[in-house]
Amino acid sequence: MKKSTTIITLAALLANAGLTANAQVKNYTVADAHSHNDYKNNIPFFRAYEKGFGSIEADCYAVNGQLMVAHDKKEIDAKRSLKALYIDPLVEKLKRDPQRHLRLLIEIKEDYKAVLPLVIKELKPLEQYFAYDGHPGRLSIVMTGAVPPGAEMTNYPAWISFDVDHMDGFTPEQWKKIGLVSFPFGKYMHWNGKGVLNNEEIARVKAGIDSVHNAGKKIRFWETPDTKSSWLALIRLGVDVIGTDKIEELGDFLNKKPTSEYTAPQPYVIYKPTYKADGTVKKVKNIILCIGDGMGLSQIYSTYTANRGQLNIFQMLNIGFSITNSADAYITDSAAGATAFASGQKTNDRAIGVDPTGKPLKSLADYSAEAGKKVADIAVCELTDATPAAFYAHDLERSHSVAIASQITSSPVDIFLGSAYKDFTQPVNGETAVDKMKKRGYTVVRNFDEFLNSSAPKILGLMDDSVTRPKMAGRGNYLPLAFNKVTQVFKNAPKGFFMMIEGSQIDHGGHANNLKQVITENSDFDRVVGDALKFADEDGETLVIVTADHETGGLTLLDGSINNGYVWGDFSTNDHTGTPVPVFSYGPHSLDFRGVYSNTEIFNKIKALLQ
Secondary structure: OOOOOOOOOOHHHHHOOOOOOOOOOOOOHHHEEEOOOOOOOOOOOHHHHHOOOOOOEEEEEEEEEEEEOOOHHOOOOOOEHHHHHEEEHHHHHHOOOOOOOOHHHEEOOHHHHHHHHHHHHHHHHEEEEEEEEOOOOOEEEEEOOOOOHHHHHHOOOOOOOEEEEOOOOOHHHHHHOOEEEEEEEEOOOOOOOOOOOHHHHHHHHHHHHHHHHHOOOOEEEOOOOOOOOOOOOOHHHOOEEEEEOEEEEEHHHHHEEEEEEEOOOOOOOOOOOOOOOOOOOOOOOOOEEEEOOOOOHHHHHHHHHOOOOOOHHHHHHEEEEOOOOOOOOOOOOOHHHHHHHHHOOHHHHHHHHOOOOOOOOOOHHHHHHHHOOEEEEEEEEEOOOOOHHOOOOEOOOOOOOHHHHHEEEHOOOOOEEEEOHHHOOOEEEOHHHHHHHHHOEEEEEEOOHHHHHOOOEEEEOOOOOOOOOHHHHHHOOHHHHHHHHHHHHHHHOOOOOEEEEEEEOHHHHHHHHHHHHHHHHHHHHHHHHHHHHHHHHHHHEEEEEEEOOEOOOOEEEEEEEEEOOEEEEEEOOEEEEEOOOEEEOOOOOOHHHHHEEOHHHHHHHHHHHHO
């Protein structure tokens, strides 16, 4: 077959390339995926169809008046006819699924004069579904491989179109019979599917794509590497049909695309620290511990990318790494992770504020109160959830939410903020935690504006779940406003304060494998970090520590554009991972937090500063 395309100068190609990392011709879905050599997989037709593929390919030979599916003649099997593997299943599926559209590519391995009459005969049961000019059906039939010359294509029924690898020598009438243009990728370059294409390569391939699109046809490439990097490249280039032999992998890749990529609408302004007290060895009056639940380096860098290369966290110069395993598992949960830095001991997963035997442990909240400091425990989730609970409760099982809520009545924390009001209104031994807290002199607040305006010295803020809903669902500036409220109340405390403030729902985005949720929650958390750095500069005696209890989701960053605030990520799990997490520190004694150490060392380092 011919391999010629329109010739364009390299300068013109480069001028026309104009590709950015997220310059996409359309919104790709699994309907744009093509199951190449579909018949070779262990369940022909059904795997690709049920995954949602929009295109399926079968190679055929004419054998004794029947179409047989095989790549080579030696593979022909009497049980593997086109009728058995594709036509009969299609008849049943299209009857039951009135919304489904599909392209069936039938590759002629040899002798089109023998194959095409059998195609016309054997596909007759599908006639009502055919899509062609004047007949808006749901099934497109495209013949590929050893197709007839252009002069003969018009001899075949209107519902049969052809796939070609060149664009020369067709009359306008013959060109109407072309249903797809498929170029060998090796015609443009040799690529192993790793890394990215350079500008010259992009321009070269894009010229071929544009030539097909300008002629009003769709394009696919064959012989492309079958990797995520290759699929990304084809999407960036605007290829219409993406072929694969990896049905599940490509299907999942495209099905997850809506939650795997995110473009931030606009950047937010970050704070530029003065560094005047950073790293000094002097008194630490206030300690602000910022916990990004589930926040690993990929979560942080994706947020940096979305914010066009600006991040408050990255203004902090002193950096360490925390090893997060629990006492009984390589991968910690939030309960054991929070207990480690709240109370200084490794414990079993699911345990809160106790050692592996169930012995209660004193937390940093207790030690801070003993040192005469004011204490706050702030979260954008249930106050009975693992991280905030680790600073006041003791239980071998994190799901005992009512029992955990009841223990708040013996905590020295001055200001609590979170949700889960219902857990605090269930009687334990005849009395609710809310009633006991009122007797202890706490003002119980249910409204966020009331929380912000309250002058009460001791507050139990129990918001409705709607107040702590995800940032992308309209939560607003709950966390930064809460931070500023607490610092204003505590800033004149004679012996200072300790505050734990958690970006709780970064973790939720990781569990949901939703990149937008990860980034919007991490951006919200980063704004709090910026406020904390500003407060530390103004105060001069405040240490800010930013870390995480663990990483969630196994996030890998596949693509992005710092200029455009665009990120495409891929999650390896919907659970936590064992990856160490960063520890950032700013202010007096920030150098103490450099290095690689167990998460329990965060407790030890803070406790030493309290004493």
